[in-house]
Every structure is written in structure tokens, then in C-alpha cells.
Amino acid sequence: MKNKFDIKFSAAKAEGKKIQLMAHMLAGYPSVSVNKETAWAMEQAGADYLELQLPFSDPLADGPVIMRGNHHALKKNFSLEKGFRLIEDLASGQNMPIFVMSYYNLPFVFGLEKFMGILEQVGVSGVIIPDIPFDDESEEYIQRMSAFKLHAALVISPGTSSKRLKAIGKKASGFVYTTLRTGITGAKQTLSHEGLTQFKKIRRAFPKKLALAAGFGISRPEHVKALEGKVDIAVIGSKLILLTVERGPLAVGEFISSIVSSIVS
């Protein structure tokens, strides 16, 4: 299965781009209009992909920044309906392939097929659902997603065993997302040693062509630089959310520009 993500990914590879950027944003936080401005700034600055998280009352894998953002958005009556409208606007308003990140309860309660049908319709490239771990049912889940031309990006961590990595590598679709530490989301001053030394083990277990993304803790251009040659995509989350809320969309653009120029240089 190939969609917008695959086309963009192989084009960037062919161009010789050393590392690509996925920028994260939280729908409805601080507001839908700021979301749209931020997406524009991200694309202008050179972000390659957009990860759009839908707010949930109990975001298990998220640290304080993103969790409180979730609660803030819900308090301001952010609904799934508004979420779908935002996704549609973002999908038509810019060119970064979109991955929707959501905790499982949202599509589960809404109806998985109905949910994914909407995402397919508006041209989303894939989903990241962190609380569906890899197990016996993953194959079925990935197949169901691919029926909607959606990649179901699987998540791994530094603690994932080689045996599990091999199994995951066989089933993966789109890219596999590895966390840079065993923990929850949140910007950190430095990247963890266990995060930066896991890639040999992962690459050995995975098929050569499978795209690898990494995130959790990235907060400086040199962090992305350190991942060059190790992963294909760097995912930046909490740091961008902090910037958006504290200094606005333009600051997000400036930060991403500074990363892009450090990659080129």
C-alpha cells in the first residue's frame, strides 16, 4: 500500500535528505485557529510531516505538557466533530502528509471503521495509536487500516526485545516509531544514552527499507543532528507545544528553521 507519505518519503530519500522532520501538534490547543497558523508556519519552515494528536481525557503516554494541553482542549469543548473538521482543513490547506495520533478509546467508541473512513476521505496518511501494543491482533489491525489506505505506525521502545523487534519489523506499515527513552513524552535537555544506542539493535532486526522515526525528548537542533544517519524521521512534540503556547506559531517556525539549517550545514 502506498499513499502520500510513501511518495514524499521516497522523494526526500532520493534527494539525499539526511533526516526528515515530523512536527507534532495537539488539536484544539491552545485553539483551532492557532493550530492552523502553526501548521502553516511548520510547513514554511520545512517540516516534512504533521502529527496531529486528538485530545483525550486520559492520555497514558503523555507527560505533563501534552496531558495538560489535552485537558485544556477538552475543557474548551473540543469535540471529535471539531477534530475531524480541523483535520480536513489541515489536509487541504497544506502539503505535509498527516498522521493522526489518538488513544484507542476515541476510534473504539466512535466505531473504528467509521473513524478510519473519515480519515481516508480527507486524505490522512496514517494513524499512531500508542495504546495498541504489538500482539497477535496487530496483523488484523494493520490490515484493517490498510483497507482505508492508512498506515498504522507501530511504536517501539529501547526496552523492546530483539525477538519482538523482528516480529514488529515484519508487520510494520509506513514507519516504526521508537521512543528515545523508556518514559513518557516531554522535552528534555539531553537525549538519553539508552535512546541513542538502541539503533544498531533495531536496524539489525528490521527490513532494510523500513522507515524509522524517533521522538520523546527532542528539544534542540543538536538533538536532531545527533539522530542523523541513525533514523529517517525525527519527531518533535512537547517542545513545539511549549513554543506554540508561550511564544506563538512564528516561534515554532523559527525553531524548525533552525533545525533545518543545522541539518543542511
Added chain:
Amino acid sequence: MKKKTEVFRRNYLKKRCFGEFGGRYVPELLIQALDDLEACYLQAKTDSHFQRELKSVLQSYGGRPTPLLFAKNLSEELTELRESRKSSALRKQRKQPLKIYIKNEGILHTGAHKLNNVLGQALLCMRMGKRELVAETGAGQHGLAVASVAAKFKLAAKIFMGEEDYFRQYPNVYAMKNLGAKVIMVSDGTRRLKDAVNAAMKYWIENLKTTHYLLGSALGPFPYPLLVRDFQSVIGVEAKKQLKQAEGRLPDLLCACVGGGSNSLGFFTPFLSDAKVAMLGIEAGGKSMKLGEHASRMKEPKLGIVQGYKSYFIQNADGQVQPTHSISAGLDYPGIAPELAYLHQQGRVKFLSASDKEALEGFRKLSEKEGISPALECAHVIGKLPVIIQRYPEASFICVNISGRGDKDIFITAKHLDKDAWREFLKRELRSLR
């Protein structure tokens, strides 16, 4: 024995669920830790040394077995109430008088059933070579048990508690701190048990190698629902023996309050295969049946996947978990044990809810009639008994699990039952602090 183990493995381990409920819907980060815990538990389950050690600490430290008491005065009052409700024509044909028994887990060290599971899991923690316990607590009884056992076994303990619960159950916070545990107030989300679970789980994720998450209820990702239920089943095993001894037969009806579900499952499980024993769970009816004013998940069961397990949750149409309310912190939780959801679906366990008011009434009733002041959680059951005996007219032999004692609730019950004198007491206390 071997055959029994086989069946257990087939039913639960293969799919890690009870029917469609349960599972382990967690980030990949946790899988290895859950696998390790599961392997450790299954080994311990069949290890006679572990079982002997557990039994020994349950006795010497916990004070097991807990007593079963015939609540004679309460039984007489309820029998009279039942008679008075009959029409005059029916009054002549007298039914057997009601016999209400109390299984009193409030006698257990630290004041509630929570210790059963805490001792079991603390032994598992040490078996895994870990030296730190992290736990959530609502009413503070689970936290208190964890803090006590941590002190006893020389383990570090971090207890997460929602801001709302922290202040309404402050006597327990004080006790936990005094025992050397670190109590961390959680001010996110609904500031209750649910958010304490989130915070504890996240702390665990960040400290997997050194820390064991000692979940206090029969929920969360597999294997927790299973091992918490198993460790709590000592309640039902004892009760079954004691009830048989007392009446020469099994009871008609078992009643327990249901927050997450640990005391009810521990009490019910050993009776599940006795088809004639009916089982009733009492949820928190709160102030009203309006959303946000109760914690009755079974009123309109809505399937969801939250905090790592599939079960019924109080949530809106978008799947966002909604605020709950109960006078008792221990019942103030939007989800329910996956196994209880399954037993409800099978029709094996029924549910009713009792209001805040009925809980206070129950607290007063058991205090006055039997000299036992129950925790507000299980006071819900006592307060509901007048309705229960109407719903179950054939049940004459009933056993209620009193999951804990009411010391922790003095600030809540006094506010309702002894307001003016309590205010005077607090004023004096404040003056003495100056």
C-alpha cells in the same frame, strides 16, 4: 490441581481477558514489564514456598483470618421491616427470619481488605528484585497498606493521590507520611482516583527497572486484574468456610460495594461456581443520576478502553471519560474491573446503586445496631439493605462484606452527623495549633 492450572492458562492467559473485557492496551514501553510481572506471578502461584510465606504474613502481620459475625440486631430490625411491608393477608404466613452476616475486613491490619493484595504484590516485588513501590490511592486505604508494608519490608513507597481525595481523606495522608511513604498530590484532570492511577502509571513507566507498580484494584492492564483478584480471594475462601460452619449451608446472597472491584471480586470469586449463591454489587449513586453526580457505571454500561483495559466506563459519546462523584473516595472512579463487567454480562453478578444519603444511613445503622463503624464505601451496602431484601424476597441468609472500617471518614461523617459539635472541636484544635 494440574488440570485446574491448565484451564486457567487456557481461559485467561491466551487472550489475557475475561470474555471481551480486559486485555492490555498500553504503550509498548510497558509490555516487557507486564510480561515480567506475569511470569513472576505465575511462578509464585505454584510455588509452595511463596504461598507459605504469604499465608504467614497474612496471619502474623495482617491478622487473618478476619471474623464472620452474625449481625443479630440488624437482622431482627430488617426482618421486622420486611414483615411490616406485607399486606395483612400475607402477614400470617411468616417467612424465615432474615439472617445477615458480616465478613469484617475492617479488622485486618491497616483497616481494610487492601492489605491482602498489598502483601502479595510486595512479595512479588521483592521476588523481581525491585526495591520501590509506587501506588495510587483513593480513600487512602490502599496507600496506607502500601506504606505500612513498605516500612515492614524496607521498601521505598511513593503514593499518588488526587487532590480531592488528599484533602477529604487527610487522616490517611498523615498516616502514610508518618510511615515513611512519599505522598504526591495529583491536581490534574478530575483530581481523583482515576488521575492518581494515571500519575502512578506514568511514574512507573519512567522508572520500570527499579519500581513495581502496586495497583490496588482488579483492573488496569493484564495481569493486574487477575493477580489482584487472586490475592483478594482469601476473603471469599475464609467466608465460605465460616458461613458453612455457622449455618451448615451456603448463603443465598452475597453483597459488596464496588469501586474498582477488588473487595467484591475477592469476596465473590470462591462462590462463583455455586449457582445458588446470588451476588450483588453496590455502586456509588452519589447525589443523583445526573452525569458528574454519581459513579454508577452499570446504570448505562458503555464499553471503552481506558487505563490499559477494556471495560465499562462513565464517558461521553466521544469516548472522553467523565467526572464522577461519591461521598466515598474509594467508590469515586469511572471504570470497573473487567471481570465484573464480564460477570455482569453473563448475568452472574447484579448491580444496584446506593446514594450518598443511603451510605450515611448505613454508616449510622451498623454503628448503632452492631457496634461496627464501617468505611463509607461498604456503608453503601448496609444503607441499601432495606431495598435489597425487597428485591431478593427469597434470600433469608445474606452475607455482606464490610471491606473496611470507618476511622478514615470521621471528617466526612462528622460533618453530616455531628456538625455543630465538630465545628467547636475543630475551632479548639485550630486555637491549640497557634
